[in-house]
Amino acid sequence: MRAMLLVNPKATTTNARTRDVLIRALGAAVELSVEETRYRGHAASLASTARAKGFDVVAVLGGDGTINETVNGLLNPVDGPDLPLGDDPSTGRPGLLVIPGGSANVFARALGLPNDPVESTGQVLEAIREGRRRTVGLGQALWEGQSRYFTFCSGMGYDAEVVRAVEGLRGTGRKATPTRYVNTALRHYLATDKRHPPMTVTGPGIPPAGGVFMAIVSNTSPWTYVGAHPVRPTPWASFETGLDLLGLRRMGPITLSGVISHILTESDALPSGRHLVQLHDEAEITLTADRPVAFQLDGDYLGERETVTFRSTPNALQVLV
Numbered sequence: 421m422r423a424m425l426l427v428n429p430k431a432t433t434t435n436a437r438t439r440d441v442l443i444r445a446l447g448a449a450v451e452l453s454v455e456e457t458r459y460r461g462h463a464a465s466l467a468s469t470a471r472a473k474g475f476d477v478v479a480v481l482g483g484d485g486t487i488n489e490t491v492n493g494l495l496n497p498v499d500g501p502d503l504p505l506g507d508d509p510s511t512g513r514p515g516l517l518v519i520p521g522g523s524a525n526v527f528a529r530a531l532g533l534p535n536d537p538v539e540s541t542g543q544v545l546e547a548i549r550e551g552r553r554r555t556v557g558l559g560q561a562l563w564e565g566q567s568r569y570f571t572f573c574s575g576m577g578y579d580a581e582v583v584r585a586v587e588g589l590r591g592t593g594r595k596a597t598p599t600r601y602v603n604t605a606l607r608h609y610l611a612t613d614k615r616h617p618p619m620t621v622t623g624p625g626i627p628p629a630g631g632v633f634m635a636i637v638s639n640t641s642p643w644t645y646v647g648a649h650p651v652r653p654t655p656w657a658s659f660e661t662g663l664d665l666l667g668l669r670r671m672g673p674i675t676l677s678g679v680i681s682h683i684l685t686e687s688d689a690l691p692s693g694r695h696l697v698q699l700h701d702e703a704e705i706t707l708t709a710d711r712p713v714a715f716q717l718d719g720d721y722l723g724e725r726e727t728v729t730f731r732s733t734p735n736a737l738q739v740l741v
């Protein structure tokens with residue numbers, strides 16, 4: 421088995437020691453090439469090249485941002501548009517293997533990997549030995565002639581505003597810790613528009629729902645973690661189904677605190693309330709806004725947008741887990 425390992429040396433919890441342990445352990449199990457990412461977007465071009473060169477597996481040591489780039493590289497070949505791949509497109513692409521090395525590591529943890537690089541290495545080595553693979557679907561966001569796949573979530577509104585604010589802090593050298601996210605979310609709550617809901621949710625077979633302030637689109641559950649604690653606004657979402665959505669039509673403290681306390685529980689029940697819009701297992705969802713609204717994808721801030729369409733891409737990749 422030929423594998424290319426992509427290491428983001430700048431990811432929050434990646435260091436030379438875990439990199440060396442992983443290289444030694446993986447190198448004993450597969451024929452391994454190692455590449456360090458040097459800039460934003462580098463993982464996408466390396467993954468795309470790995471696919472073109474016929475690698476069986478692309479492994480990532482890094483955070484959700486590097487995994488997102490890798491997945492986009494695997495799905496968008498260097499030499500033009502994706503070819504028709506038959507009933508199970510995942511079989512025509514290299515498998516994906518992830519070792520958590522970022523701040524939240526949502527994708528890795530949603531797959532059931534321990535949030536520790538050494539323990540995760542043990543689990544993926546076992547998956548290699550036993551030939552264990554899980555076929556997962558992805559989400560795809562399309563806007564203004566652009567498109568990007570996401571592994572766990574996308575969203576428009578308040579959550580994307582918080583992502584933007586945290587990215588601004590990281591630009592000044594501060595780390596993205598759970599406490600920083602929570603503090604930024606609380607501070608930013610005062611600034612977010614709680615009076616004029618800009619968005620409408622539509623889609624094939626979906627009754628239009630207007631008056632939405634904030635919408636989370638999920639490809640899996642949990643949506644994120646606060647420390648060890650999973651946060652589950654769309655508890656029915658999974659890699660094996662279409663996309664789920666939770667939309668908020670009110671941003672007042674009572675509505676918000678009710679939703680937050682529900683989504684922090686382990687319950688499989690959907691959050692309830694008249695001011696929520698909820699969708700499960702949809703093939704396509706469109707968010708349209710009457711003004712530009714902050715947009716994020718897998719925790720990466722992607723600017724302000726007025727219309728974004730989200731599509732489910734079933735059987736997109738095989739993950740060794």
Ligand SMILES: Nc1ncnc2c1ncn2[C@@H]1O[C@H](COP(=O)(O)OP(=O)(O)OP(=O)(O)O)[C@@H](O)[C@H]1O
Binds near residue numbers: 431433462483521526
């Ligand atoms: N050598 C590099 N220097 C600077 N940035 C890099 C480098 N290599 C990759 N990147 C960028 O760093 C971004 C963040 O990396 P990554 O997601 O791996 O870690 P993280 O931010 O710590 O984790 P998380 O996404 O969980 O917060 C990625 O979007 C990637 O494009």
